Amino acid sequence: MRIVSRNTVLPAWPLLDASPIPAPPAPFGAEAAPHAPPHPAAARSIVLVGMPGAGKSSIGRRLATKLGLPFIDADTEIEAAAGLPITEIFTRYGEPHFRDGERRVIARLLAGPPLVLATGGGAFSDARTRAAVAASGAVAVWLRCSLPTLLRRVAGREHRPLFLNKDPREVLERLMTARHPTFAEAPVIVDCTDEPPETTTRRVMEALAAHRDPSRLPVRLGDRAYDILVGEGLVARAGALIAPVLPARRVVVITDENVAALHLPTLTAGLAEAGITIVSAITVPPGEASKSFAQFQSVLEAALAAGADRRTAVVALGGGVVGDLAGFAAAVALRGLTFIQIPTTLLAQVDSSVGGKTGINLSLGKNLVGAFHQPRLVLADTGVLGTLPPRELRAGYAEVAKHGLLQGELWNWCEAEGARAVAGDPAALAHAVMESCRLKSAVVAADEREESEEGGRALLNLGHTFGHALEAECGYGGELLHGEGVAVGLGLAAALSARLGHCSQELPGRVISHLQEVGLPARIGDLGRKFSAEALMGRMRKDKKAREGAMRFILLRAPGDCFTTSDVAPLAVQTLLRDEGCGE
Amino acid sequence: MRIVSRNTVLPAWPLLDASPIPAPPAPFGAEAAPHAPPHPAAARSIVLVGMPGAGKSSIGRRLATKLGLPFIDADTEIEAAAGLPITEIFTRYGEPHFRDGERRVIARLLAGPPLVLATGGGAFSDARTRAAVAASGAVAVWLRCSLPTLLRRVAGREHRPLFLNKDPREVLERLMTARHPTFAEAPVIVDCTDEPPETTTRRVMEALAAHRDPSRLPVRLGDRAYDILVGEGLVARAGALIAPVLPARRVVVITDENVAALHLPTLTAGLAEAGITIVSAITVPPGEASKSFAQFQSVLEAALAAGADRRTAVVALGGGVVGDLAGFAAAVALRGLTFIQIPTTLLAQVDSSVGGKTGINLSLGKNLVGAFHQPRLVLADTGVLGTLPPRELRAGYAEVAKHGLLQGELWNWCEAEGARAVAGDPAALAHAVMESCRLKSAVVAADEREESEEGGRALLNLGHTFGHALEAECGYGGELLHGEGVAVGLGLAAALSARLGHCSQELPGRVISHLQEVGLPARIGDLGRKFSAEALMGRMRKDKKAREGAMRFILLRAPGDCFTTSDVAPLAVQTLLRDEGCGE
Known part of the structure; x- marks a missing residue:
């Protein structure tokens, strides 16, 4: 059997790889205030994208001057690299070949020190070029203009190959339909009107200063x-x-x-x-x-x-x-x-x-x-x-606390800052989410399909053996949210660990007070209803993680040091539950 | 976070790796007829497994003599390697450690020239030992005895550690329950009765001669x-x-x-x-x-x-x-x-x-x-x-013919021997299945999730663009079996390939006559009902493999040389279907 590819090989683009990229102009523009600290936006390259007439060159030059960065026009660089005008590259080799060379030139420019780069209209519409820009660490800015604005600006450019013998409105409308969805991938978008270029430049700088990459x-x-x-x-x-x-x-x-x-x-x-x-x-x-x-x-x-x-x-x-x-x-x-x-x-x-x-x-x-x-x-x-709803946010926080106990460092953060997250502080929430995902994804990466005999993904069930049993006893009608069950489960897992001598006698108290401080239940008594120790233990023995009827627990030695075990005497669990106020 | 293993490290088994395995006895036993050709069963090692008293040593020695192979008792080798009696190894190091050494000794023995090996009762019950035996290419033979037979044979061995101060019946029953399921994994099973050992030995040799590995x-x-x-x-x-x-x-x-x-x-x-x-x-x-x-x-x-x-x-x-x-x-x-x-x-x-x-x-x-x-x-x-039912067997054969056309060599076999497979000849069927699976699994291994743009798994749809359309037109009530649709599809794919100049003008005739000879339909006229060319083409345009409404075909250059294409003029397909007798 022969598998046939229908791809053909194109001739090499003559001078692209041979001709060196010209050195950028002197790094600091004449207008830059000599003693002002560098603008924070000057720390990375800025790639301007947009339609013909959007002002990529005009705004780009002003921006470069204000930031003290060199300004480079990608098309000029490409023509220099290829030794041919762009229209000629298109005619001789076709668009795919041009885009390939364009991407390589842009990637090479962005690999150097920060600069302001104006790109040809089609560059950023090429998925691989967008990927190269993103990978370089540069920030792309889309100068977004309405059609009437663009039409006014391109008036007088009818001799350009793009518009030759064509209705500029039709040309622009067609291009906008094709390119706007890809320009929208620029992390920073600035709407440009007929205001003076200096004003637009200032707004671009403001947008850059306000921008935060996720x-x-x-x-x-x-x-x-x-x-x-x-x-x-x-x-x-x-x-x-x-x-x-x-x-x-x-x-x-x-x-x-x-x-x-x-x-x-x-x-x-x-x-x-x-x-x-x-x-x-x-x-x-x-x-x-x-x-x-x-x-x-x-x-x-x-x-x-x-x-x-x-x-x-x-x-x-x-x-x-x-x-x-x-x-x-x-x-x-x-x-x-x-x-x-x-x-x-x-x-x-x-x-x-x-x-x-x-x-x-x-x-x-x-x-x-x-x-x-x-x-x-x-x-x-x-x-x-x-x-x-605050109750749901709090319940979610129980899993953050769990990740904290698994990870160690994050537990210290929980005790110090967790209450801010539960109160809705955006920075604290972002930290809680990021660090939780970091912990969980590391565990998952090491044991994707939960196949480890010991440790692995099973550790993520800290607090869940008790938690699932409590949830099941309450039904799933909202009386006890999953996270609330986990919170009580964490308190019980810490208490059990201490009773069995695995962790310090202080740890359960720390766990319980932190959870209670943020408004979560952490002891069975906090749930305001009666449970039967026997019923809970029956649930735990039927848990998916149980093996041949032996309850399986995740226990703590300290924050950041947990382990899985099936080696817990049922009597120890029963005694704990009874001491926590459960009936028979 | 620290992940804790509960495994402990055992001390090394003292002499196992140091002591060399004793050289096997002279390769040909005294009783072997000096001029007889070697028995076919002597080409690979034979591992005898079974309960205590099954006769592994007694039958093993006789078998070795008859086959002209050395006989070795695994337990003796293990004791020599460890420098300790087996009971002592058990006591000192525990069973897991013993089994580990046992497996290594057995694997080493089986890595050499063919021999007859009697194993201790528990060896073959260890999954890793069974895997090592299978991997070595040896054939395991289970000497299966009933409990009464075993009881008669172990009478007088009550001093052995296994039976010491115990009821032999209870010991044997317990062992049989535990071990018989694993002994059953031996590819050859011989039931042993109270007949003389010479008779059993002859039956083992017959079973070995009759045995064919799948x-x-x-x-x-x-x-x-x-x-x-x-x-x-x-x-x-x-x-x-x-x-x-x-x-x-x-x-x-x-x-x-x-x-x-x-x-x-x-x-x-x-x-x-x-x-x-x-x-x-x-x-x-x-x-x-x-x-x-x-x-x-x-x-x-x-x-x-x-x-x-x-x-x-x-x-x-x-x-x-x-x-x-x-x-x-x-x-x-x-x-x-x-x-x-x-x-x-x-x-x-x-x-x-x-x-x-x-x-x-x-x-x-x-x-x-x-x-x-x-x-x-x-x-x-x-x-x-x-x-x-013969019709279903024939329909299945259409996919064999398809694999033949994809693979080349297999197509020649189909033309020469395929009719025997369709007639139910076991050897021909085994060949057809094996070679089809070989072709298909190679294609799948290269493109598991059908992601190749060209070729790959899509090639397996040779004949299916037409075939699926015919099936859909007939409903799925059994009027046209899948394989029958594929057979007609193969005829049409060959005809289309010839019309478009991709293959010789003779190929469609060869494909069609072979399929018809084995009793399959291969042309639309063979189906005994009218089809509309437009309806079939409508189905083909909606096929899962169609892209943006363009029909997608697998075409032939020759048996063994197929390719995927969307580049077929609808008119060519329409004309073919009309020429084959379809209405509008």
């Missing part, structure tokens, strides 16, 4: 590796952020009614900006009941009936239920679609959106059917946490 | 690699064959009513022999309708309600429908269980059981929901093909 955490899973982005305003920028990882600019959004009301319009606008079509926005009722077989089937049928194909991605916008359901649908629709997570609860941001576990419930039990399906990208927008 | 084809998929075993009688030996790859000796069997009636009792007995518990045997109605969401849910619920856990494997016993349904259930039950395929149709043996595609149908279309879930082992028992 924190990016790589999850190292080989060919299933992905990034978690943590920051504010990511839902609004979702289109630009996810576009680079999509097979095609088509998505199915799966969300629930509550989240749809709060965040779907923002997401829709953000996706539209990057030219991403929502094939279908599927809304399920909020709550655990949506993780049913019936809902699963109807989500799949809706997505496929709407025309989802192999290149369509699934975007989950919501908490753990939406993420589990949408992720499982993505795993099996057409045998696997690209999956994007936009978790909107603290619990989902710190826990369920990391690790690739997806699934639904059967009447026999929770999460009995599902798949390991890693997302291609996670956007943890800490801005949306402000819309959460 | 052909083993490795499918190279990295950490998802698995073997396909092809041969007769594999269902009856299923327990012994699958036991080495099971996480635990527990399985759920999924089959259909027809197959259950024919082969489930054989499978059940085969599994029981190796001590494998059938947690649940789930039977679905035969036919495509069982690939439904409702059936999928009920299979999952039945499996989990019966107690399937993470270490339970799913065994599919049946054709393509059962394999797709059971494979998908295995992929998602508890986020993925070990999956074993026992395909019982020729189509499933040569096609659907290789490649890991699993799934179910929606009312919107076939196979729209599913997963790539590779089996851990495939048993293609060519013996069961004798129970297939």
